[in-house]
């Protein structure tokens with residue numbers, strides 16, 4: 001089968017992409033809404049984009065052209081928390097995707113407890129085994145449906161006692177869940193351990209050798225039509 005992309009609608013492409021890019025980890029984002037209400041929603045277009053400083057990225061789409069509450073809240077307050085849920089929290093993760101007006105707190109609706117942020121005003125989920133307190137770094141729009149890639153710098157890692165050993169997360173103890181295509185999820189299958197491949201240690205780049213935002217090292221710089229309109233917060 002061959003599918004030429006110009007023939008596809010945004011919904012058809014979404015279905016294909018969410019079935020192809022699998023399994024996806026889930027950023028369960030708490031953010032501050034109007035009146036200090038704690039908003040909560042899951043996002044599986046999620047990855048990390050830098051390890052020093054640690055930075056994570058999430059693609060947030062739009063509903064009927066409007067920004068989702070999470071996107072509005074991040075832009076308004078410039079901080080958010082990426083909580084990582086485990087298998088015991090799957091029902092709540094799924095239910096928190098339900099659309100509600102901005103002033104309704106999914107955390108309250110679902111009866112989830114929160115803990116105050118240590119470096120930011122946004123609370124984290126008490127039940128989450130891992131929570132990352134993030135400061136907004138930048139937002140970059142992509143494509144024709146208004147999706148935006150939000151990047152946040154992780155200020156504090158909260159990791160449940162016993163989950164990390166020698167600086168590494170014990171995945172079997174974390175029991176993470178992932179998103180597949182459609183309303184489908186999966187949990188951890190058998191773990192296969194291979195001999196480690198030697199990798200050159202990471203080093204810190206001199207500031208002026210770091211490629212500028214929007215460029216690709218030695219590759220041709222993007223045209224103005226392609227150049228992402230990134231906003232960076234000092």
Ligand SMILES: Cc1cc2nc3c(=O)[nH]c(=O)nc-3n(C[C@H](O)[C@H](O)[C@H](O)COP(=O)(O)O)c2cc1C
Nearest residue numbers: 041042043044045059060061068069070097098099
């Ligand atoms: C597991 C899961 C993953 C999701 N991933 C994304 C995503 O990566 N990007 C996105 O825009 N919406 C995603 N959604 C949909 C949002 O969670 C949903 O639109 C939610 O209502 C947004 O809430 P908010 O308006 O409070 O931000 C996902 C939903 C589920 C159930």
